[in-house]
Amino acid sequence: MYDIHHLNCGTMCPWGGRLVDGVSDGLAARLVCHCLLVETDHGLVLVDTGYGARDVAQPHPRLSRAFTALLRPRLLPEETALARIHARGYRADDVRHIVLTHLDFDHAGGIQDFPRAEVHVLDAELDAARHPRGPVATGRYRPLQWDNNVRWRTYSAHGEPWFGFPAVRELPGLPPDILLVPLAGHTVGHAGVAVRGRDRWVLHAGDAYFFREEIDPREPRCTPGLAAYQGIMDVDRDLRLANQARLRELARHHGGEVRILCAHDAVELEGRGRGIGARHAARVLEPA
Numbered sequence: 422m423y424d425i426h427h428l429n430c431g432t433m434c435p436w437g438g439r440l441v442d443g444v445s446d447g448l449a450a451r452l453v454c455h456c457l458l459v460e461t462d463h464g465l466v467l468v469d470t471g472y473g474a475r476d477v478a479q480p481h482p483r484l485s486r487a488f489t490a491l492l493r494p495r496l497l498p499e500e501t502a503l504a505r506i507h508a509r510g511y512r513a514d515d516v517r518h519i520v521l522t523h524l525d526f527d528h529a530g531g532i533q534d535f536p537r538a539e540v541h542v543l544d545a546e547l548d549a550a551r552h553p554r555g556p557v558a559t560g561r562y563r564p565l566q567w568d569n570n571v572r573w574r575t576y577s578a579h580g581e582p583w584f585g586f587p588a589v590r591e592l593p594g595l596p597p598d599i600l601l602v603p604l605a606g607h608t609v610g611h612a613g614v615a616v617r618g619r620d621r622w623v624l625h626a627g628d629a630y631f632f633r634e635e636i637d638p639r640e641p642r643c644t645p646g647l648a649a650y651q652g653i654m655d656v657d658r659d660l661r662l663a664n665q666a667r668l669r670e671l672a673r674h675h676g677g678e679v680r681i682l683c684a685h686d687a688v689e690l691e692g693r694g695r696g697i698g699a700r701h702a703a704r705v706l707e708p709a
Contacts, residue, residue: 422598422617426458426509429690430471430502431527433492441646442687443632449493450646452685454527456502457625458509459616463594464517467538468614468625469684470502470531473566477501484526485560494527503534513537518595522627523611524550526563528684532571541592543601544575546610557654561608578603583615584622584675586667604629604668606661607654615679622679628654630665633686638673641665 431454435441441450454471476483477496484494498504503513516535521542522528532540550562580589580600589601589612598617605611607628614625630636631647643651655661672681682689 422619424460425616425618425623426460427690428456428458428471428502428505429453429500429687430456430469430505430531431500432495432497433527433685434495435492435646437646439644441644443634443644444688451687452492453687453690455625455682455684455686455690457614457616457623458502458506459599461596461599463596465506465511465515466518466520466595466599466616467502467516467531467535468520468616469522469528469627470519470534472496472501472527473531473534474498474501474503475533476526476530476566483530483563483565485563488526488560492527501534502531518592520592520595520599520601520614521546521612522614522625522684523608525561525608525628526566528627530563530566532567536570539572539574539594541574541576541595541601543578543589543603543610543612545578545605546608546612547573547575549609561654576601578605578610578612584671584679586613586671588615604664606657606659606664607651609656618680621677624671624679624681626668626681626683628684629661629668630683631685633683633689635665636668636672636681638669641669 433452434449437450438445456471457468459466477498513535514537516538519538519540523546553559553562576589580587586602590597600615602613602615604613616623632643635641635643
């Protein structure tokens with residue numbers, strides 16, 4: 422239905438090599454911020470924003486020092502969503518909608534770069550971000566990345582069936598082929614974003630999983646480094662794991678109809694989602 426562009430809007434290089442990303446030979450791993458740019462009759466739509474131009478220009482105090490030390494983001498101007506969009510001949514004002522999986526700093530940093538956009542997110546997520554509790558929440562949610570001019574659109578985690586998941590289809594200003602799919606666990610208001618592409622649906626599952634083989638229907642596994650990080654960050658482990666199991670069933674029964682991807686797997690970014698023979702994938706280069 423729509424043209425979907427896959428963007429890396431932030432590279433992170435935590436220590437751990439293949440114990441983190443499964444492929445790197447050196448000491449540093451490579452993680453990405455996999456965002457989507459969707460061309461619609463309603464203007465451009467961004468799914469997540471990665472790090473923003475202001476994060477690059479002045480990382481602190483916009484970003485947590487603890488998390489930047491752990492994840493080691495490169496914070497390159499050319500990797501921001503704003504730069505990626507300019508490189509395709511568009512302006513910031515052409516982005517009319519941002520649909521967020523959640524409000525973690527590496528997903529929402531570019532909101533301020535698109536002042537005309539309406540920002541769509543589950544209401545539980547915005548509430549958690551506005552009222553963080555504990556050190557992890559304070560580090561992950563960075564209010565300096567948003568301002569009082571953000572045009573929020575919030576939704577409850579209920580909706581119509583979509584391949585066995587409840588989905589919010591009525592996003593004002595957007596067609597019903599772009600929808601929010603509640604996938605809580607990593608955060609309280611975490612969601613996937615489904616978009617009908619030219620040949621199949623694309624489900625951006627955000628941080629519902631981190632490693633491509635976690636949703637392998639036959640032999641699911643995760644690297645030790647990413648398993649540990651998910652354990653640190655989740656707010657409801659049982660719910661997170663239950664939603665991963667549901668994603669595996671989606672891959673098992675509807676893999677030909679739905680392409681599933683997560684936010685941080687560089688191999689998935691290169692292959693544009695599950696089904697690329699990831700278990701045998703070699704090191705990948707960032708796509709142009």
